[in-house]
Amino acid sequence: MKSLDIAEVSRRSGLKPSALRYYESLGVIAADSRKGLRRQYDPSVLDRLALIALGQRAGFSLQDIAATLGAATGAEAEFELDRQGISDRADAVDRRIRELTLLSRALRHVAQCQAPNHAQCPKFRQMMAEALTWSGENRQKL
Amino acid sequence: MKSLDIAEVSRRSGLKPSALRYYESLGVIAADSRKGLRRQYDPSVLDRLALIALGQRAGFSLQDIAATLGAATGAEAEFELDRQGISDRADAVDRRIRELTLLSRALRHVAQCQAPNHAQCPKFRQMMAEALTWSGENRQKL
DNA sequence: TCTTGACCTCAAGCGAGCTTCAATTTGCAA
DNA sequence: TTGCAAATTGAAGCTCGCTTGAGGTCAAGA
Numbered sequence: 001m002k003s004l005d006i007a008e009v010s011r012r013s014g015l016k017p018s019a020l021r022y023y024e025s026l027g028v029i030a031a032d033s034r035k036g037l038r039r040q041y042d043p044s045v046l047d048r049l050a051l052i053a054l055g056q057r058a059g060f061s062l063q064d065i066a067a068t069l070g071a072a073t074g075a076e077a078e079f080e081l082d083r084q085g086i087s088d089r090a091d092a093v094d095r096r097i098r099e100l101t102l103l104s105r106a107l108r109h110v111a112q113c114q115a116p117n118h119a120q121c122p123k124f125r126q127m128m129a130e131a132l133t134w135s136g137e138n139r140q141k142l
Numbered sequence: 143m144k145s146l147d148i149a150e151v152s153r154r155s156g157l158k159p160s161a162l163r164y165y166e167s168l169g170v171i172a173a174d175s176r177k178g179l180r181r182q183y184d185p186s187v188l189d190r191l192a193l194i195a196l197g198q199r200a201g202f203s204l205q206d207i208a209a210t211l212g213a214a215t216g217a218e219a220e221f222e223l224d225r226q227g228i229s230d231r232a233d234a235v236d237r238r239i240r241e242l243t244l245l246s247r248a249l250r251h252v253a254q255c256q257a258p259n260h261a262q263c264p265k266f267r268q269m270m271a272e273a274l275t276w277s278g279e280n281r282q283k284l
Numbered sequence: 285t286c287t288t289g290a291c292c293t294c295a296a297g298c299g300a301g302c303t304t305c306a307a308t309t310t311g312c313a314a
Numbered sequence: 315t316t317g318c319a320a321a322t323t324g325a326a327g328c329t330c331g332c333t334t335g336a337g338g339t340c341a342a343g344a
Contacts, residue, residue, distance in 0.1 A: 037309065179340070203330075
């Protein structure tokens with residue numbers, strides 16, 4: 001089982017070494033061991049990083065991710081993940097999708113509507129109301 | 143034409159006065175006039191603020207918004223908006239929606255898959271690849 | 285007229301997610 | 315064994331979107 005040095009992990013993940021160290025400081029990843037001072041990573045860290053990127057793109061903070069991904073043991077890739085938490089997150093993503101769908105329609109309308117003043121266009125007003133009500137109600141997460 | 147003071151705009155928009163002043167410093171809104179030192183707003187600023195909130199929820203920065211919404215004149219609500227820009231934004235939102243859709247599916251899979259190690263699950267690997275390729279290609283905006 | 289409280293400005297601070305810098309240590313090739 | 319490229323640490327800096335605080339001004343009601 002070859003371990004990877006930080007440069008290799010950086011190269012393969014596309015993250016700068018500084019970011020990897022930052023992640024470690026937050027407990028979202030961990031080095032397997034050290035060779036002298038230098039971090040040695042288990043290859044599984046790459047999967048974990050992919051999962052982290054996934055979470056970030058989904059709009060979750062590194063703190064959130066650390067929590068739902070479980071402690072960074074650095075050990076043999078045994079993610080003990082919080083399934084309930086993750087599916088709650090998926091629900092949040094779905095809500096976000098619905099919101100963005102409304103927003104997209106509103107934007108397209110604004111781009112195309114010829115009303116001299118948008119504020120007056122009833123169609124726009126209604127979409128706006130929907131979209132904003134929405135984000136008001138779902139201010140909690142995402 | 144009654145003009146509104148900052149407290150009124152704050153009350154009606156839900157934004158703190160400090161936020162309104164901050165917006166003004168970025169040129170995203172403008173006060174109509176001053177009564178002494180105090181800002182007086184045309185009621186149309188509320189529509190503009192709603193539009194701004196819309197843009198923010200869609201994921202655009204205040205800079206972006208200032209640009210596509212046009213200069214804040216403070217005048218009689220004649221938004222001169224960049225229609226092409228806005229429809230580009232809508233495209234970006236749509237791409238984001240497609241990405242989030244993949245992410246949601248990936249998250250739900252992770253939450254439910256019983257493979258001892260996610261990294262090994264082929265279904266997951268594939269979704270991951272899709273999702274990440276995606277965000278890689280669309281790193282530009284949103 | 286005086287008082288008061290809302291408003292003003294400018295500067296600094298905050299949290300997230302990193303990067304950069306400076307000073308130091310060290311693994312590895314020659 | 316030497317020497318250097320690359321790693322380490324800790325602190326500070328940066329962008330975004332605001333908030334907070336200090337110190338000052340002023341419109342309006344008693």
